[in-house]
Each structure stands twice: as C-alpha cells, then as structure tokens.
Amino acid sequence: EVQLAESGGGLIQPGGSLRLSCAASGFTFSSYNMNWVRQAPGKGLEWVSIISSSGGTIYYADSVKGRFTISRDNAKNSLYLQMNSLRDEDTAVYYCVRGDYYYGMGVWGQGTTVTVSS
Amino acid sequence: EIVLTQSPGTLSLSPGERATLSCRASQSVSSSYLAWYQQKPGQAPRLLIYAASGRATGIPDRFSGSGSGTDFTLTISRLEPEDFAVYYCQQYGSSPPYTFGQGTKLEIK
Numbered sequence: 001e002v003q004l005a006e007s008g009g010g011l012i013q014p015g016g017s018l019r020l021s022c023a024a025s026g027f028t029f030s031s032y033n034m035n036w037v038r039q040a041p042g043k044g045l046e047w048v049s050i051i052s053s054s055g056g057t058i059y060y061a062d063s064v065k066g067r068f069t070i071s072r073d074n075a076k077n078s079l080y081l082q083m084n085s086l087r088d089e090d091t092a093v094y095y096c097v098r099g100d101y102y103y104g105m106g107v108w109g110q111g112t113t114v115t116v117s118s
Numbered sequence: 119e120i121v122l123t124q125s126p127g128t129l130s131l132s133p134g135e136r137a138t139l140s141c142r143a144s145q146s147v148s149s150s151y152l153a154w155y156q157q158k159p160g161q162a163p164r165l166l167i168y169a170a171s172g173r174a175t176g177i178p179d180r181f182s183g184s185g186s187g188t189d190f191t192l193t194i195s196r197l198e199p200e201d202f203a204v205y206y207c208q209q210y211g212s213s214p215p216y217t218f219g220q221g222t223k224l225e226i227k
Contacts, residue, residue: 044206045206045221047208047216047218050214050216059214061214061215062215099210101151102151102169103169103172103174104153104208104210105153105163105208105210108162108164110162111162
C-alpha cells in the first residue's frame with residue numbers, strides 16, 4: 001500500500017525552528033517529485049515547496065523562501081522540511097504529498113500539526 | 119503567479135441534484151494541468167480529477183472535469199450524501215508556485 005507518514009510537528013515559539021519528516025512506503029520514492037502543502041486552521045490549502053526526484057531542483061512559495069529548506073534522502077525513503085524563523089502565520093497542518101507532472105498530487109499523508117505561539 | 123478563483127464560495131444542494139463548480143485562472147493554465155481535490159473535515163485532501171478531465175483511480179464516474187485555458191469546471195452529476203465536502207482546484211503546470219483556489223464548500227440544503 002502506498003503511504004506517506006509525517007512526523008515532527010508540535011508547539012514552538014515564534015522565531016524557533018522545527019524539522020518535519022515524511023516516511024514513504026509502498027512505491028519507488030526516488031522516482032517521484034515530492035511536495036509540502038499546508039493548511040492553516042479553518043483556511044484553504046497552500047502549496048509550500050517541491051523537490052525533484054533527484055533533489056536537484058527545488059522551489060518554494062514566497063511566504064517561506066529563505067526560512068524553510070526542503071530536502072530528501074532517497075536511500076531512506078524520506079522527505080524533510082527544515083523550518084527556521086517560525087512565525088505565527090506558519091501555524092498549520094503540514095502535508096507531505098507525492099507529485100506527478102501529469103497526474104498531479106495523488107498521494108497525501110495524514111498531516112502533522114505545527115503551532116507557533118508564545 | 120497564477121491566481122485561481124473558485125465560485126461559488128458555498129453551494130447548497132440536495133442529494134440527487136447536479137453540482138457545478140467553477141475555477142477561473144488569472145492566466146492560461148499550461149497544458150490544462152488543472153486538478154480538483156475533495157476534502158472532508160479532519161481528513162487530508164483526495165485527488166479527484168487531473169489534467170482537467172482525467173478521473174483519478176477509484177473516483178466514481180459521477181465526478182467529471184472539463185475546461186481549458188482559464189476556465190474549468192467540476193461537475194457532480196447526481197449528489198450522494200458522501201459528496202458534501204470542500205472542493206479545491208489547483209494548477210500544477212509549468213513552473214511553481216502550484217497555486218490552489220480558495221475552495222468551494224458543498225453543503226446539504
């Protein structure tokens with residue numbers, strides 16, 4: 001079964017750092033682009049970042065550029081999101097999502113909650 | 119950045135009725151790389167439609183997508199009780215950011 005499982009969320013003070021992880025199983029992880037998508041409480045979906053299958057191409061949303069870093073370890077079937085200089089507005093559920101150039105974002109994790117508050 | 123505007127914000131219908139949801143882009147979506155997702159409370163989104171009109175695996179045929187360029191539509195031919203949820207469109211063509219629409223809430227009338 002194809003699965004994505006996020007971890008690493010929690011309560012963090014403004015200005016702090018947090019590292020999210022996503023463990024992939026049931027498919028050839030190294031063949032797919034991977035994304036992070038977030039959803040603030042009661043709000044819509046916001047695409048955050050994408051990393052290509054090899055890790056060689058990376059993009060970020062303007063709202064996180066310079067503060068967040070996406071990375072992957074294909075040997076460990078894992079995706080990461082290093083989040084620095086966290087702000088109140090980064091409070092959200094963060095989803096790990098498998099991407100495909102044609103089929104879109106077909107596989108989503110269950111999400112991990114990040115709360116930025118003093 | 120492509121901005122996606124969904125309408126209506128809320129749609130109130132009864133089971134058995136037909137639902138038509140709209141997604142309009144601020145500029146042409148590359149190769150019709152437009153997807154639709156369904157999200158129920160407390161759950162992750164689920165892919166319904168890819169490339170404007172392709173139905174994802176396991177999605178009932180009452181769901182259909184159409185459109186090209188800047189105007190796209192998700193149609194649910196005959197609403198079932200489990201279809202009441204929030205629906206998002208997303209463009210994923212060319213270069214990021216892969217923006218989402220603000221969502222349409224489909225509620226029971």
